[in-house]
Amino acid sequence: MILVCGEALVDLFAETSTGGEMPARIVAGGSPYNVAIGLARLGIESAFLGGISRDGFGTLLAELLAREGVDDRYLVRTERLSTISVVTTDRDGHPGYAFHGEGAADRSLTAADLPAVLPDAIRALTFGSYTMAVEPVGSAFAALAERERGRRVISIDPNLRPTAIGDMAVWHRAAERFYRAATIIKASEEDIRIAWDGRRSPAEAAFHWLDLGARLVVVTLGEQGATGFSAAGQVSVPGHRVEVKDTVGAGDTFHAALLARLALTGRLSPEAIAGLDREALADLLAYAAAAAAITVTRRGADLPTAVEVEAAARSPRAARSAGA
Numbered sequence: 001m002i003l004v005c006g007e008a009l010v011d012l013f014a015e016t017s018t019g020g021e022m023p024a025r026i027v028a029g030g031s032p033y034n035v036a037i038g039l040a041r042l043g044i045e046s047a048f049l050g051g052i053s054r055d056g057f058g059t060l061l062a063e064l065l066a067r068e069g070v071d072d073r074y075l076v077r078t079e080r081l082s083t084i085s086v087v088t089t090d091r092d093g094h095p096g097y098a099f100h101g102e103g104a105a106d107r108s109l110t111a112a113d114l115p116a117v118l119p120d121a122i123r124a125l126t127f128g129s130y131t132m133a134v135e136p137v138g139s140a141f142a143a144l145a146e147r148e149r150g151r152r153v154i155s156i157d158p159n160l161r162p163t164a165i166g167d168m169a170v171w172h173r174a175a176e177r178f179y180r181a182a183t184i185i186k187a188s189e190e191d192i193r194i195a196w197d198g199r200r201s202p203a204e205a206a207f208h209w210l211d212l213g214a215r216l217v218v219v220t221l222g223e224q225g226a227t228g229f230s231a232a233g234q235v236s237v238p239g240h241r242v243e244v245k246d247t248v249g250a251g252d253t254f255h256a257a258l259l260a261r262l263a264l265t266g267r268l269s270p271e272a273i274a275g276l277d278r279e280a281l282a283d284l285l286a287y288a289a290a291a292a293a294i295t296v297t298r299r300g301a302d303l304p305t306a307v308e309v310e311a312a313a314r315s316p317r318a319a320r321s322a323g324a
Contacts, residue, residue, distance in 0.1 A: 001045040002124045002259055002268075003074065005141050006032025006131045007106035008052050008061045009083035009099075011248075013300065026057075027300050028064045029085065030106065031129040031159045031252050038256030038303040040069045042291075044263050047071035047122070049115075051137065053105035057082035076113045080105040087248065095248050099130070099164040109137040114144050123268045124153035124183075124259060130164035132156075133174035142177040149181040153268055156182045157255045160191045171195070176212075183270050185209045186218045186255050202227070203234075215274040218285065220254055222247075226289055228281045235278050237285040240293035240312065249301025250292045257291035257309060258284060287313055 011029035014022050032050065039046035048065055052058045052075050061082070065072050083101025090096070101107060109131075125148055131137045145154050156178050165171045172195070179185060192205045200208070206217040206229040217229040225239040261284050262268040267276065276284070290313040294304040304312075 001047060001071070001119075001121045002039055002126065002263070003047050003049055003118065003122050004032050004036035004039070004126045005049045005144065006030065006035075006126075006128055007083065008033040008048070008050050008058075008065075009085050009101065009104075009106055010057045010060070011300070012084055012086045014086055014088050028061050029249075029301055030083075031157065032126065032131070033061065033065075034249050034252035034301045034303060035126055035128070035157075035256045036065065036070045037068045038253055038291075039260055041303055041305045042256060042260040042309065043306045044260045045071065045121075047074055049074040049076075049109075050131070051076045051078055051080070051105040051107070051109040051113075053078060053080055053082040055082055057084070058105060074115060076109050078105045078108055080108050083107070089246050089248070095246065097161055097163055099161065101164070106131060107134045107137050109140055111136075111140045111143055114140055118148065118152075122152060123263070124155060126155045126157070126255070126259065127178055128157035128255070129159040130161045132158070132178055133165050133171050138174050142174070142181075145178055145181040149183075150270065153183045153259075153262075153270055153273065154178075154181050155184040155186065155255070155259060157186045157251065158191045158195065159188075159251055160194050162194060168195070179209055179212050179214070182209070182212075182214045183273055184216045184218070184258070185214045186220070186251075186258060188220045188251055189222065192219065203229075215270060216276065216281075218254075218258065218288075220251060220292075226254070226285050228285050230276055230281060231274060232276055232278050232281060235281045235285065237282060237289055239289060242293045242297050244296045245299050247296050248299075249295050249303060252301060253295040253303045254288045254292040256303065257288040260306075261287040
């Protein structure tokens with residue numbers, strides 16, 4: 001089982017305004033929330049740890065987790081409201097986010113809400129996005145990552161959302177706590193560019209994270225595929241040629257598929273990840289890239305099933321992909 005820690009929220013997808021109105025649709029979301037569902041669809045047991053409101057949106061979020069088969073024993077239900085993320089996409093399908101969630105349910109989790117002991121069945125924990133950096137949840141999750149490091153895989157996807165965090169200095173201080181506990185760091189080229197304001201290349205960021213103790217760093221490169229960095233060296237895989245509808249959820253899909261492939265091949269442990277050879281790393285990246293390529297052909301974060309990914313992984317890879 002993989003315990004996914006982070007935010008659950010609703011995405012409000014806003015269409016182009018016409019006649020003084022802006023049509024919109026509400027979809028369950030949040031990067032870690034998507035990862036938990038993505039793992040379940042890939043046949044991996046997952047559980048979700050996060051604050052979820054008892055309001056109507058929170059009820060939707062909790063019910064969908066249950067319907068997708070995600071273990072809900074670690075949900076922290078609260079009377080605080082749900083965060084709403086307003087999502088707009090540009091003409092190339094790249095999303096922009098505006099968060100409305102100060103004091104909301106997903107930010108309110110504290111150290112007292114953490115499980116005192118995790119069962120042995122939990123082989124990995126994941127953390128990501130703005131709940132790494134907003135309080136009190138950021139400090140609570142950092143304490144959990146530090147407590148469990150070495151005993152279980154700790155996988156981090158920064159999935160940087162500056163509009164939810166504000167001060168980038170705060171982000172860097174908060175994120176460093178997680179990076180030092182990490183077994184895996186998966187980041188997009190965009191995350192790296194935003195975090196260091198273009199002053200650090202993807203390779204420089206990867207080697208920095210390896211120096212901090214990560215055993216595997218993966219940088220996704222959009223349509224160019226992905227590159228993995230480990231003790232075995234540097235391995236790159238190309239993307240898949242697909243018609244991109246939007247890239248919402250592509251990075252979450254990649255993260256879920258990366259972990260799922262490790263679990264399915266018996267490598268979901270700190271020791272096994274440290275010992276990955278180049279062939280195993282290439283297989284891991286190819287599987288995750290195939291999964292992400294499916295998601296970008298759909299509107300919103302509609303993550304694929306294991307059957308769909310296996311079929312896509314067997315298809316020829318080419319230049320157009322989104323391993324975001």
